[in-house]
Amino acid sequence: MPLVSFCPNVSFLASHNGSNMRAIVAAIRNGILNAVPRALISNNAGSGAIAWAQNNGLSTYHVSATSKGSEMAADTAIVSILRRYNTDIVVLAGYMRKLGPETLQAFSGRILNIHPALLPKYGGKGMYGRFVHQSVLKSGDTQTGVTIHLVDDEYDHGPVVAQAPVGIYPDDVVETLTARVQAKEQELFPETLRRIVSGEIDLDKIAAAR
Numbered sequence: 364m365p366l367v368s369f370c371p372n373v374s375f376l377a378s379h380n381g382s383n384m385r386a387i388v389a390a391i392r393n394g395i396l397n398a399v400p401r402a403l404i405s406n407n408a409g410s411g412a413i414a415w416a417q418n419n420g421l422s423t424y425h426v427s428a429t430s431k432g433s434e435m436a437a438d439t440a441i442v443s444i445l446r447r448y449n450t451d452i453v454v455l456a457g458y459m460r461k462l463g464p465e466t467l468q469a470f471s472g473r474i475l476n477i478h479p480a481l482l483p484k485y486g487g488k489g490m491y492g493r494f495v496h497q498s499v500l501k502s503g504d505t506q507t508g509v510t511i512h513l514v515d516d517e518y519d520h521g522p523v524v525a526q527a528p529v530g531i532y533p534d535d536v537v538e539t540l541t542a543r544v545q546a547k548e549q550e551l552f553p554e555t556l557r558r559i560v561s562g563e564i565d566l567d568k569i570a571a572a573r
């Protein structure tokens with residue numbers, strides 16, 4: 364299914380605030396990105412992402428292995444929600460769970476994640492949020508950044524779609540670096556989706572080049 368020159372339905376998965384979902388929806392509202400925000404699925408019923416999405420016209424769903432009885436049932440529920448909204452692109456906006464095989468297969472090459480470092484550096488299990496920035500600061504690197512990648516069955520592993528650098532200042536601490544990296548994420552994600560919709564980025568080509 365080509366994604367070029369059309370207005371894709373975008374659905375989101377988020378566990379906490381969903382800051383990248385918010386930035387993408389804002390870009391759609393501001394006419395910067397031609398897409399339709401549809402559903403938000405969260406494994407966390409009390410998440411800020413669910414509250415925000417409810418107030419902003421998205422359909423919201425709480426899906427977790429606990430609420431559905433098993434990982435497999437949650438996987439099936441996620442696919443069925445994504446299909447119900449004719450989802451063309453799935454955005455992981457701070458989703459802290461691994462996707463199941465049914466979802467990965469049904470939306471293969473159409474699931475994007477954002478990671479707060481320049482993958483393949485500082486990725487993998489346990490490398491999220493402040494743990495990433497702590498490791499980066501400890502390393503003495505002078506540059507970090509943001510990566511958007513296609514999702515496969517390993518954490519932070521699928522092919523890279525876009526990256527942007529973020530400089531590290533000598534007086535940076537985890538909080539200052541987090542804030543600067545997140546600001547960059549919220550620019551890069553809408554911009555990358557815009558380039559996908561315009562045909563400038565071809566997800567099929569990126570997936571095939573693996």
Ligand code: GRF
Binds near residue numbers: 458548
């Ligand atoms: C982002 O920094 C992103 O790198 C990661 O989730 C973080 C944001 O999540 N994937 P949230 O907005 O706090 O929910």
